[in-house]
Amino acid sequence: MNDRPAPAPDPADDGALLSVRGVDIDYRTGRRSRVTAVRGVGFDLHPGQSMALVGESGCGKTTLGLGLLRLLPRTGTVSAGQVLFRRKDGRRVDVRSLAKEDLRRFRWNEAAMVFQGAMNAFNPVLTVRDHFLDTFRAHERRGARRTRADLIEHSAALLELVRLDPARVLAAHPHELSGGMRQRALIALALALRPQLLILDEPTTALDILTQRAIVERLTELREELRFAMLFITHDLGLAAELADRVGTMYAGRMIETGTTRDVFHRSRHPYTRALINSVPPVAGDPTVPESLPGGPPSLGALPPGCSFAPRCAHAEPRCSRTRPELDVLRERPEGLSHAAACLRAGDAALFTEGATR
Numbered sequence: 001m002n003d004r005p006a007p008a009p010d011p012a013d014d015g016a017l018l019s020v021r022g023v024d025i026d027y028r029t030g031r032r033s034r035v036t037a038v039r040g041v042g043f044d045l046h047p048g049q050s051m052a053l054v055g056e057s058g059c060g061k062t063t064l065g066l067g068l069l070r071l072l073p074r075t076g077t078v079s080a081g082q083v084l085f086r087r088k089d090g091r092r093v094d095v096r097s098l099a100k101e102d103l104r105r106f107r108w109n110e111a112a113m114v115f116q117g118a119m120n121a122f123n124p125v126l127t128v129r130d131h132f133l134d135t136f137r138a139h140e141r142r143g144a145r146r147t148r149a150d151l152i153e154h155s156a157a158l159l160e161l162v163r164l165d166p167a168r169v170l171a172a173h174p175h176e177l178s179g180g181m182r183q184r185a186l187i188a189l190a191l192a193l194r195p196q197l198l199i200l201d202e203p204t205t206a207l208d209i210l211t212q213r214a215i216v217e218r219l220t221e222l223r224e225e226l227r228f229a230m231l232f233i234t235h236d237l238g239l240a241a242e243l244a245d246r247v248g249t250m251y252a253g254r255m256i257e258t259g260t261t262r263d264v265f266h267r268s269r270h271p272y273t274r275a276l277i278n279s280v281p282p283v284a285g286d287p288t289v290p291e292s293l294p295g296g297p298p299s300l301g302a303l304p305p306g307c308s309f310a311p312r313c314a315h316a317e318p319r320c321s322r323t324r325p326e327l328d329v330l331r332e333r334p335e336g337l338s339h340a341a342a343c344l345r346a347g348d349a350a351l352f353t354e355g356a357t358r
């Protein structure tokens with residue numbers, strides 16, 4: 001009777017690739033001061049899903065992306081919660097508890113991040129070929145060393161995936177490529193070890209519209225071919241609508257609405273998401289004048305009590321300044337696709353009649 005029982009199947013494990021639970025992320029801002037840039041964030045991402053994180057500057061999107069892969073600057077820490085990730089061997093691990101060597105293997109192999117501004121991600125003195133070779137070599141298993149010719153061939157195939165000419169690009173230094181080519185090369189590099197999750201932070205900002213379009217189209221095709229999941233940080237709601245199956249809106253460090261792209265963009269139940277959508281200039285020919293979103297997000301060090309958005313919200317009631325709304329599920333769906341909103345008035349049908357957002 002001393003035998004230990006076999007571990008019970010985890011009832012909370014419904015096959016998600018990434019399960020983020022109650023995550024807080026702090027930055028140290030002085031000897032005794034810190035700010036909490038991400039608060040109580042939780043969501044599930046299933047294999048192959050694509051989720052866009054939207055919200056104004058400073059709402060914590062980048063901090064969350066960096067925190068998930070433990071890429072925060074020295075002053076930043078994930079101070080609470082769990083980041084459960086299903087590795088390629090099927091085991092679920094908490095990324096927060098990975099030892100250094102394991103974390104090194106986890107990044108690139110299982111999850112990779114493409115930052116805004118590809119120039120900073122490349123070492124200017126190395127050629128693109130060197131970057132690929134270094135990445136492959138750093139992750140080679142002992143006894144499974146591949147030849148240089150084999151690795152170069154593999155790199156060329158990856159560059160072709162993102163529609164770059166390997167003959168030209170492999171030998172080039174980063175500054176010899178256009179912004180769009182660098183961004184594509186970085187995406188190819190991020191996909192080199194076949195990660196299951198790709199986190200992209202504003203990957204097409206600062207590129208011209210045609211280049212943006214080409215990269216977005218290619219990413220959509222690649223996701224279908226290679227079946228990786230994607231977490232996509234963007235200010236561009238049009239891009240989010242195109243690339244994502246689901247959307248999470250962030251405000252003052254919290255996720256305040258989440259659901260399918262249709263839920264969030266067409267049936268939003270949070271006045272902030274609605275204001276964000278309505279502040280986008282209308283498409284050509286749409287006579288509606290965009291509503292502006294006055295003011296800015298509150299300072300993280302001085303969050304108002306109650307709902308953080310209440311001071312800017314056209315629909316706020318007195319209770320909104322007293323009670324902080326939870327992210328309540330409005331419509332249950334499997335695979336993390338439930339529609340949820342953190343607004344005390346989310347159930348107020350008159351406020352959110354369908355079609356009120358463009």
Ligand SMILES: Nc1ncnc2c1ncn2[C@@H]1O[C@H](COP(=O)(O)OP(=O)(O)OP(=O)(O)O)[C@@H](O)[C@H]1O
Binds near residue numbers: 029037055058064076
């Ligand atoms: N190294 C840091 N030290 C202290 N505070 C920081 C640091 N980096 C970010 N912050 C703060 O954390 C908050 C969230 O910033 P973050 O960059 O994650 O927002 P974001 O939504 O990604 O904005 P953007 O869209 O402009 O990238 C901001 O208030 C920012 O000032």
